[in-house]
Amino acid sequence: MKAIINAKVVTENSAADGGILFDERICEIGDIHAGGAEVIDACGAYVIPGFVDVHIHGYKGFDTSDGNKSGIENIAKALTSNGVTAWCPTTMTVSMEDIQTALDQIGELMQGGEGARVLGANVEGPFINPEKKGAQSAEFVKKPNADFIIKNKDRIKLVTLAPEVDGGIEFIKRVTAETEVNVSVGHTAANLNLACAAFAAGARQVTHLFNAMPPLNHREPGVIGAALTDDRVYCELIADTFHINPVLFKILDKVIGDRLVLITDCMRAGGMPDGEYTLGGQPVSVRGIECRLSDGTIAGSILTMNMAVKNFMDAVGCPIWEAVKKASLNPARSVGEDENIGSLAVGKRADIVICDSNINIQKTIISGSLAYDCNRQIV
Ligand SMILES: [Zn+2]
Numbered sequence: 001m002k003a004i005i006n007a008k009v010v011t012e013n014s015a016a017d018g019g020i021l022f023d024e025r026i027c028e029i030g031d032i033h034a035g036g037a038e039v040i041d042a043c044g045a046y047v048i049p050g051f052v053d054v055h056i057h058g059y060k061g062f063d064t065s066d067g068n069k070s071g072i073e074n075i076a077k078a079l080t081s082n083g084v085t086a087w088c089p090t091t092m093t094v095s096m097e098d099i100q101t102a103l104d105q106i107g108e109l110m111q112g113g114e115g116a117r118v119l120g121a122n123v124e125g126p127f128i129n130p131e132k133k134g135a136q137s138a139e140f141v142k143k144p145n146a147d148f149i150i151k152n153k154d155r156i157k158l159v160t161l162a163p164e165v166d167g168g169i170e171f172i173k174r175v176t177a178e179t180e181v182n183v184s185v186g187h188t189a190a191n192l193n194l195a196c197a198a199f200a201a202g203a204r205q206v207t208h209l210f211n212a213m214p215p216l217n218h219r220e221p222g223v224i225g226a227a228l229t230d231d232r233v234y235c236e237l238i239a240d241t242f243h244i245n246p247v248l249f250k251i252l253d254k255v256i257g258d259r260l261v262l263i264t265d266c267m268r269a270g271g272m273p274d275g276e277y278t279l280g281g282q283p284v285s286v287r288g289i290e291c292r293l294s295d296g297t298i299a300g301s302i303l304t305m306n307m308a309v310k311n312f313m314d315a316v317g318c319p320i321w322e323a324v325k326k327a328s329l330n331p332a333r334s335v336g337e338d339e340n341i342g343s344l345a346v347g348k349r350a351d352i353v354i355c356d357s358n359i360n361i362q363k364t365i366i367s368g369s370l371a372y373d374c375n376r377q378i379v
């Protein structure tokens with residue numbers, strides 16, 4: 001048994017002085033009795049639930065689609081330094097063979113491994129609209145293939161789909177009827193009616209709201225209008241302040257609160273110096289927080305989850321627990337993992353992060369074991 005004492009403990013709806021007692025799971029929160037437990041003194045720091053990043057391609061030079069299982073393992077380990085304790089390795093629009101290779105590797109890592117737990121894949125493409133491909137490769141765009149998703153349902157959490165492409169709505173109906181996979185509307189030119197039809201058919205997420213879709217127009221509110229007004233739908237947001245003007249963080253906080261899911265959409269240049277990298281096989285230049293293809297198209301980000309939470313908190317002026325929830329419980333809910341992870345609650349996995357008020361990560365604990373310590377680097 002372990003105990004963190006002298007902390008500000010962030011639960012679903014508050015931050016309160018106290019401690020937390022845990023083994024692999026959380027046993028007690030608040031005014032705890034440490035007894036013979038191994039004690040960690042937080043010295044007044046925050047204790048928050050580990051972050052859940054459901055949309056991230058790579059980090060520290062590695063990419064989910066490299067065809068290299070050890071690369072995905074390296075990402076999992078490195079993400080603990082950002083307070084991430086669970087993630088969905090996200091594939092790009094590459095060949096079906098390369099996607100299958102990544103899914104097989106992700107399936108193996110779901111059985112257990114070091115670092116942030118692998119929940120299952122996020123398949124971002126190839127079932128997209130080439131007109132809204134963003135930094136995805138048009139060469140590999142495919143018609144929706146429900147059989148492919150159903151065949152791999154045990155290793156997929158999310159799949160992006162443009163509902164306007166041939167067979168799009170049928171795909172949503174089949175995938176949501178036959179699997180637990182959440183269909184995310186994205187890389188799409190769908191209008192309001194079609195987006196509403198996609199949600200009625202069972203889609204429950206939107207891939208990076210505002211990016212790679214038509215803007216919110218007052219006569220044709222499109223996917224954004226449909227998503228903001230449908231209480232069943234989770235909306236991903238890249239909160240790096242570059243993809244989205246932070247004034248929109250404030251609007252989204254007021255309008256969709258608990259349906260907002262912070263993501264990083266990070267590519268392999270995350271945690272690396274400025275320079276030349278690749279994303280889904282295409283060259284990308286990284287300067288500061290901007291990642292671009294040679295034609296100027298924005299290509300992923302180098303955002304970290306702790307920075308996303310800080311950016312959101314700073315822009316909105318909300319308490320820490322409100323911002324943290326959008327990076328932990330809300331994403332866990334969007335992929336059906338909230339009974340197990342996503343908040344500090346008795347009985348849930350002891351995925352716990354100690355950080356300061358600027359969300360600088362001090363320690364990351366996964367299933368009760370120390371996975372990262374800022375004083376010792378990755379342990
Ligand atoms: Zn992405």
